[in-house]
């Protein structure tokens with residue numbers, strides 16, 4: 001199986017373009033939904049409720065509970081991997097938004113717990129600790145909600161940047177999986193005890209509807225769609241080949257791959273169904289456009305899971321989720337493209353290069369410490385030459401062959417007039433972005449794929 005040269009576009013479905021109005025419409029719907037939630041909270045108040053003992057605490061508790069839970073559902077939808085949202089906004093940005101919102105629901109739920117305890121304590125003239133004990137011992141739904149609260153706080157701590165850095169990805173992932181359990185546990189006490197739902201059937205229907213919608217979105221895009229796709233594709237490892245020290249290409253064979261719509265530069269979540277690898281999926285970009293019946297990824301052994309990929313046996317079943325990502329030809333703003341890549345970051349550029357229309361003028365700069373570390377060099381060079389572009393390989397240490405303003409001006413003098421695609425280790429990518437800034441490349445023309453979220 002040879003991966004050199006351009007893939008014939010015949011017999012392969014092109015990746016669909018982003019749909020910009022999708023993100024705007026969903027943002028509008030989320031905003032209107034938030035407004036309705038605040039209206040629900042306010043309309044459930046009355047003069048007599050507010051003036052009763054603990055009334056103001058209860059009111060604060062209700063507003064905090066409704067808004068906090070609603071924001072939590074929004075966070076879940078953001079990372080539910082909705083196909084059209086993914087290809088319009090990109091998983092990296094969605095994850096960033098998810099994290100940005102993250103602190104609010106946790107803070108609001110903490111406010112809810114404190115305020116509801118103080119409110120009931122005032123009402124029953126008991127101490128707050130005694131009131132907490134009454135909640136836990138007398139209300140079964142509140143016991144479940146307390147477990148949910150503990151899980152939420154734990155997930156909040158593990159999401160802090162410092163904790164994330166210290167924690168294995170797999171541990172962090174399991175903790176986050178518990179968030180779905182936390183939400184399920186919290187649901188019952190909202191419906192059963194929430195004043196705004198008691199005797200308000202419309203409010204109740206609205207609340208159940210947004211929960212059901214969120215659950216439906218998650219189940220459809222994380223379970224049903226991938227299951228149907230994998231049942232159709234029947235992917236199995238065909239072979240594993242060493243490309244460079246510690247970097248391996250895995251070719252995967254499947255059925256009906258001509259129906260898989262994917263753009264060069266996109267990635268899938270890959271799950272190899274073999275001992276030690278089946279539990280987690282990992283993101284890897286396609287390192288070439290599909291050549292039915294084959295797909296290819298190129299993986300650098302950087303941790304436990306990526307190192308184990310080299311030992312995967314031919315015939316092993318593979319499950320995918322995706323394609324995801326906006327690092328594609330659709331991000332381009334004009335017909336002049338510069339690509340800069342290093343290490344295993346060259347791989348999505350290789351696939352993207354194959355996918356660019358023939359009239360695009362391309363300059364490619366790749367770098368590595370030694371010639372043997374330059375993955376897919378022959379393939380990239382052949383693709384660039386075939387379309388009459390310029391190809392430059394920078395070999396040597398960062399100090400010997402830096403990518404700076406001078407180098408960029410020499411190798412890609414028109415970089416500021418076109419689009420710049422960058423993929424490589426974080427430090428490298430940031431340096432190239434800084435150089436691009438200094439050369440006046442407009443921000444919207446810089447496209448960067450980070451290999452971490």
Ligand SMILES: Cc1cc2nc3c(=O)[nH]c(=O)nc-3n(C[C@H](O)[C@H](O)[C@H](O)COP(=O)(O)OP(=O)(O)OC[C@H]3O[C@@H](n4cnc5c(N)ncnc54)[C@H](O)[C@@H]3O)c2cc1C
Pocket residue numbers: 168169170267280281282283284285286297298299300301302303304305306307325344347348450451452453
């Ligand atoms: C969009 C994208 C595309 C990528 N494409 C490629 C590629 O084509 N080739 C390649 O070699 N590598 C690629 N990577 C990086 C690759 O996913 C990680 O190197 C791999 O998941 C590391 O897993 P590990 O268990 O071996 O290492 P670990 O030591 O467990 O993790 C190393 C780092 O990878 C991150 N990571 C681990 N597991 C995951 C996961 N499931 N999802 C997201 N991040 C994770 C962690 O944040 C950690 O910082 C890509 C990453 C992203 C986000």
